[in-house]
Amino acid sequence: MTQVHKHEIPRKALHVSIGFLVLHFYSRGYQPTHITPFLLSAFLPITCADLLRHRIPAFNAFYIRVLGALMRESEVDSYNGTIFFLAGTYLVLRVFPKDIGVLGVLLLSWCDTAASTFGRLWGRYTPHIRKGKSLAGTAAAMFTGVASAAVFWGYIGPKLGTPFGYDVGVNAFAFKGMLQLPGAVCGYLGWNPETAKVTGGVAVGIASVVAGTVAAAAEAVDLWGWDDNLTIPVLCGVGLWGFLKTFG
Incomplete structure (x- = not known):
């Protein structure tokens, strides 16, 4: 038990480092299909x-x-928790579009750590959302999620990956730098669909706020006691996919 108690900082450092490792692979041109077999190969013996x-x-x-x-x-x-971490990262990279998969891993790596760290430091001074989850931790998760998404979608995604920008084909991004209202909503409001859209920094900003909100909600919610290493990336993937499927 002594070994378990005294290495909290190294565990957090390892957790955070996974996000940077994913960005390293992304910048080198690796695709999710290159990564998921290794995750599955690690999952089986560890389980x-x-x-x-x-x-x-x-x-x-x-x-x-x-x-x-x-x-x-x-x-x-x-x-x-490594079992659930491998399962969560495998699912989000395997099931969802490339950018959502990568961002799902970043949100797990960084938002969960931010929530835990700031929750322990200042959680006692803020209201509790539920047992073990404070407003301080949830706010830290949200701000970290917004920043992570803004950096990835605003710079790393289109500039440091493949030479095709937001990627093409099976590796195409769900977010391509534009958000617009669905045609049905435009028709109901009597708006021109061509004018009911935003691009550039405004689109990145809106998508990033949504990503941070989804990450904070995924970190705070309790799904039947399941490990958050599994629920955070999967819930983030579902939430971001639903948002971009509607407005992307």
């Missing part, structure tokens, strides 16, 4: 090892002695 340690006490003691520095206290008697 098997975790199932095994809950059935063999001697192996569990060895497991904690070796990997305890990377575990949260709650994971000692439950399943390793």
Whole structure:
């Protein structure tokens, strides 16, 4: 248990570093289809090892002695959060468009850490949204999400990836620098669809605020006690996909 307690900062640093690693792969031209097989390859043995340690006490003691520095206290008697992290990142990269997949991993990596850090520092001074979730932590998650999306969609996405800007074909972005009202809404309001749209920095700003709001909601919500390493990227993916499918 000592190993589990005393390495909180290294665990957070590792969590944050995953986001930078994803951006590194993105800037080198890697596609989600290049990454997901490795995630699945890691998921299977780690899951098997975790199932095994809950059935063999001697192996569990060895497991904690070796990997305890990377575990949260709650994971000692439950399943390793790495399993859910791998499952969440695999799903968001495999199921959703490329930019939503990458951003889903960034929001998990950075917003979750921001919420935890600021929640512990100042959560006692702000209202609680639910047990273990404070307004301070949720606000930190939102601001981090807005900043992450703005940097990715505003600069990294179109400039540091492939030479095709927002990518094409199966790797096309869901967000292409423009937002517009659906045709049905324009028709109901009597507006010209060509004028009911925004582009450039305004579009990036709106999409980023939505991303931050979705990330904060995903971080704060409790879905039947499921691990947030799974729910955050999946909920972010669903929320951003729904928004961009409607207004993108």
